[in-house]
Amino acid sequence: MCGIIGLLIKPESKRDRLGEWVTPMMECMGDRGPDSAGLAVFVPVGDGPLRRFSLFCGQPGFDWQELGQAFQRDTACQGDLSWIENHGRLISSIAPRSLEEWLSREFPSVHLLSTGRSIEVYKDMGHPAEIARRYGFADIAASHCVGHTRMATESAVSPAHAHPFTAGQDFCLVHNGSLSNPWSLRRRLEKRGVDFETDNDTEAACRFLEWRMREGESLEDALKAAFIQLDGFYTLLMATAEKLVLVRDAFACKPAVVAETEDYVAVSSEFRSLAHLPGIRSAELFEPVPEEIYSWSL
Amino acid sequence: MESVALESIDLQKLSVRQLNQFLHHEIGTQSLSRVEILNPKGLHNIAVGLDAPIRVDVRGHGGYFLGGMNRQARIVVHGNVGWSVAENMMSGEVRVKGFASQCAGASAHGGLLFIEGSASSRCGISLKGGDIVVGGHVGHMSAFMAQAGHLVVCGDAGAGLGDSLYEAVIYVRGRIHSLGADAREEPMAEEDYATVGQLLNRTGLDYSPRDFKRVASAKTLYHWNVDADQQY
Numbered sequence: 135m136c137g138i139i140g141l142l143i144k145p146e147s148k149r150d151r152l153g154e155w156v157t158p159m160m161e162c163m164g165d166r167g168p169d170s171a172g173l174a175v176f177v178p179v180g181d182g183p184l185r186r187f188s189l190f191c192g193q194p195g196f197d198w199q200e201l202g203q204a205f206q207r208d209t210a211c212q213g214d215l216s217w218i219e220n221h222g223r224l225i226s227s228i229a230p231r232s233l234e235e236w237l238s239r240e241f242p243s244v245h246l247l248s249t250g251r252s253i254e255v256y257k258d259m260g261h262p263a264e265i266a267r268r269y270g271f272a273d274i275a276a277s278h279c280v281g282h283t284r285m286a287t288e289s290a291v292s293p294a295h296a297h298p299f300t301a302g303q304d305f306c307l308v309h310n311g312s313l314s315n316p317w318s319l320r321r322r323l324e325k326r327g328v329d330f331e332t333d334n335d336t337e338a339a340c341r342f343l344e345w346r347m348r349e350g351e352s353l354e355d356a357l358k359a360a361f362i363q364l365d366g367f368y369t370l371l372m373a374t375a376e377k378l379v380l381v382r383d384a385f386a387c388k389p390a391v392v393a394e395t396e397d398y399v400a401v402s403s404e405f406r407s408l409a410h411l412p413g414i415r416s417a418e419l420f421e422p423v424p425e426e427i428y429s430w431s432l
Numbered sequence: 433m434e435s436v437a438l439e440s441i442d443l444q445k446l447s448v449r450q451l452n453q454f455l456h457h458e459i460g461t462q463s464l465s466r467v468e469i470l471n472p473k474g475l476h477n478i479a480v481g482l483d484a485p486i487r488v489d490v491r492g493h494g495g496y497f498l499g500g501m502n503r504q505a506r507i508v509v510h511g512n513v514g515w516s517v518a519e520n521m522m523s524g525e526v527r528v529k530g531f532a533s534q535c536a537g538a539s540a541h542g543g544l545l546f547i548e549g550s551a552s553s554r555c556g557i558s559l560k561g562g563d564i565v566v567g568g569h570v571g572h573m574s575a576f577m578a579q580a581g582h583l584v585v586c587g588d589a590g591a592g593l594g595d596s597l598y599e600a601v602i603y604v605r606g607r608i609h610s611l612g613a614d615a616r617e618e619p620m621a622e623e624d625y626a627t628v629g630q631l632l633n634r635t636g637l638d639y640s641p642r643d644f645k646r647v648a649s650a651k652t653l654y655h656w657n658v659d660a661d662q663q664y
Contacts, residue, residue, distance in 0.1 A: 386553055
């Protein structure tokens with residue numbers, strides 16, 4: 135069992151409320167997934183060469199300042215680094231590949247969680263309510279986000295195994311369910327040069343979709359291929375810089391409920407985590423049907 | 433006539449456990465026959481395991497298992513419900529004014545479950561003698577392995593209706609997306625019209641029983657068929 139949540143706020147004037155609205159959603163879904171949690175939010179860094187990089191280091195008392203100084207010293211790139219607990223945020227014009235190489239050489243204990251013009255990913259072990267407090271989710275302002283609360287069933291509990299999973303740039307995915315063919319999918323992708331970071335089943339789905347998109351398909355077309363190629367149970371919630379996308383497997387074994395008002399689209403595993411949202415009494419509520427692609431753009 | 437006391441219980445102030453303990457243990461010691469539950473907020477297990485002839489009104493949306501194992505009580509939900517509303521109901525009535533999620537009325541042995549809106553997949557799964565009336569549509573795999581009782585669907589039925597049915601009977605007014613293994617459409621008999629008419633009457637729905645189709649088990653799965661080679 136896991137919990138998934140997502141929120142897209144329609145009017146720009148209300149996007150500073152995202153953290154305040156989504157944090158109780160995550161805390162409530164802590165009942166479905168108490169061992170780890172994660173949240174991906176989308177905040178554009180603007181036009182130009184800058185990208186947003188989310189970093190994670192599990193070492194207690196890790197010296198982020200030292201990493202920032204080393205980055206300035208070793209690379210010719212401008213970088214703006216801030217941090218909170220285990221999580222570092224770097225905004226820089228460095229090429230993603232160069233940053234990855236530099237990190238694995240100089241700071242192998244630091245993981246690159248996400249790369250893109252907008253995406254920022256937080257994930258860690260612990261109860262979701264505690265993680266939300268640790269990283270100050272309630273204060274986040276953004277257009278949209280997806281989150282996950284995990285109860286691990288098929289691979290280890292670690293920050294790397296927590297969702298959201300990312301692949302490529304500005305793409306992430308959270309999953310409730312279990313896949314039965316992640317290893318055959320993975321072997322096929324590895325032959326095509328796709329690298330994996332964990333042994334988690336969800337990572338296979340995430341990298342499969344991102345690989346199809348890199349080959350030129352839309353996310354929607356990639357999902358149509360996934361309906362044929364992914365075997366198992368899944369409710370998948372995905373986000374790009376522009377949209378939220380939701381699908382359920384052919385049997386719809388894993389729950390999902392959607393609430394839409396003129397202010398927001400909210401997705402959750404269970405209605406009770408949406409009950410606090412403003413205007414929920416008059417929201418259009420529905421349960422997504424199997425193998426239908428639901429997409430909401432900014 | 434006896435006076436009817438109305439007690440309001442606000443789930444903003446009390447836990448679901450406190451509510452259920454009140455409904456299990458205080459009913460009968462008081463002259464209480466109506467209870468109103470405020471702020472259900474999609475919480476799970478509201479009003480489960482009741483065993484008293486009381487009326488319960490839930491003012492808002494309920495979560496999973498609402499009215500589960502109900503005996504005698506009449507529960508009305510003024511909103512939607514999550515998974516498995518009235519699962520394993522023994523008697524009484526559960527009425528949902530809105531929509532119901534998956535597995536509505538699962539394994540119900542008796543009583544009446546009436547969903548005014550639509551119900552999601554697996555409605556009436558493993559039904560064991562209860563009656564379910566759905567004003568709208570039902571999702572896929574409804575009445576899967578249903579053993580006894582009736583499922584009346586006023587709208588359409590999703591894929592795999594009545595898969596592996598036993599003796600329960602399904603009546604559908606709208607379109608059937610597809611029938612499950614061993615389910616078949618059969619002609620309506622006079623007793624079918626009477627059953628549908630009586631259930632529609634109890635729910636206050638104004639449809640003609642003549643508009644319904646009967647789906648029941650072809651009973652080909654009742655005995656092992658060695659020639660089927662696992663192909664059904």
